[in-house]
Amino acid sequence: MPLVTVENLSLRYGANTVLRDVDMVIEPGEIVTIVGPNGSGKTSLLRAIIGAEKPSSGRVIRKPGLKLGYVPQKLHIDPTLPISVERFMRLTHPVTRKDCVAALKRAGAPDLMKRQMSQLSGGQFQRVLLARALIDRPDLLLLDEATQGLDQPGSAAFYRQIEEVRQETGCAILMVSHELHVVMSASDRVICLNGHVCCAGSPAVVASAPEYRALFGTGTGGALALYRHDHDHAHDQCDTTREAAE
Numbered sequence: 232m233p234l235v236t237v238e239n240l241s242l243r244y245g246a247n248t249v250l251r252d253v254d255m256v257i258e259p260g261e262i263v264t265i266v267g268p269n270g271s272g273k274t275s276l277l278r279a280i281i282g283a284e285k286p287s288s289g290r291v292i293r294k295p296g297l298k299l300g301y302v303p304q305k306l307h308i309d310p311t312l313p314i315s316v317e318r319f320m321r322l323t324h325p326v327t328r329k330d331c332v333a334a335l336k337r338a339g340a341p342d343l344m345k346r347q348m349s350q351l352s353g354g355q356f357q358r359v360l361l362a363r364a365l366i367d368r369p370d371l372l373l374l375d376e377a378t379q380g381l382d383q384p385g386s387a388a389f390y391r392q393i394e395e396v397r398q399e400t401g402c403a404i405l406m407v408s409h410e411l412h413v414v415m416s417a418s419d420r421v422i423c424l425n426g427h428v429c430c431a432g433s434p435a436v437v438a439s440a441p442e443y444r445a446l447f448g449t450g451t452g453g454a455l456a457l458y459r460h461d462h463d464h465a466h467d468q469c470d471t472t473r474e475a476a477e
């Protein structure tokens with residue numbers, strides 16, 4: 232059984248229909264990325280999947296007992312509020328110190344436990360959010376533009392961490408990203424959304440689909456080609472190109 236099945240989902244805010252007849256499934260262990268222009272309903276779809284938005288029609292079927300971890304697009308913490316990373320990790324429900332340490336380690340932030348949230352860099356803050364989402368060992372991790380505000384090396388490092396998390400825990404990952412080159416290297420499947428599913432499939436298939444090109448143009452073709460991993464080249468060459476692009 233898939234982890235999540237979205238069937239014919241439509242979502243309205245008042246008179247504004249933001250999602251129309253969306254169908255998708257998420258299988259165990261896969262990395263799926265949603266791309267789409269601003270306002271195309273990406274966040275709304277993630278929120279419908281976690282149950283925070285109610286569909287106007289259609290449904291979201293979650294595998295019974297499914298555990299979800301969610302990293303939201305934005306989380307503002309008042310800088311004058313004194314709150315340590317450890318306390319933040321325990322805010323919503325009680326967790327043991329051992330589980331906090333393990334989650335921070337898995338998120339690539341093993342030394343941040345005693346730090347103040349307000350003193351973290353952007354990249355450290357995102358890793359703490361990731362750690363908080365990992366604490367209950369989710370079957371599905373949802374990331375909404377998790378690298379917003381990070382520079383390219385910072386976001387590349389973050390996505391490498393995500394791949395490690397998948398390898399270590401076997402959890403599936405559904406992420407929203409504007410960084411198309413990252414999508415190419417890190418996803419098993421891409422869904423291109425613009426209120427409805429325009430096209431979906433392997434990264435290479437989506438990148439060459441006319442619907443995708445109509446939305447994003449072909450301007451990113453060079454960057455996408457760099458990251459497409461065709462294995463028709465020696466690996467030292469590949470590493471050099473990746474480093475140069477990162």
Ligand SMILES: Nc1ncnc2c1ncn2[C@@H]1O[C@H](COP(=O)(O)OP(=O)(O)OP(=O)(O)O)[C@@H](O)[C@H]1O
Pocket residue numbers: 244247249267268269270271272273274275276
């Ligand atoms: N709570 C809400 N109430 C009313 N309208 C909303 C609400 N949340 C989102 N919208 C509207 O729904 C549409 C889709 O928004 P959504 O945040 O899902 O898009 P998005 O693809 O994630 O956008 P972005 O790339 O800019 O983050 C937008 O027009 C937005 O203004």
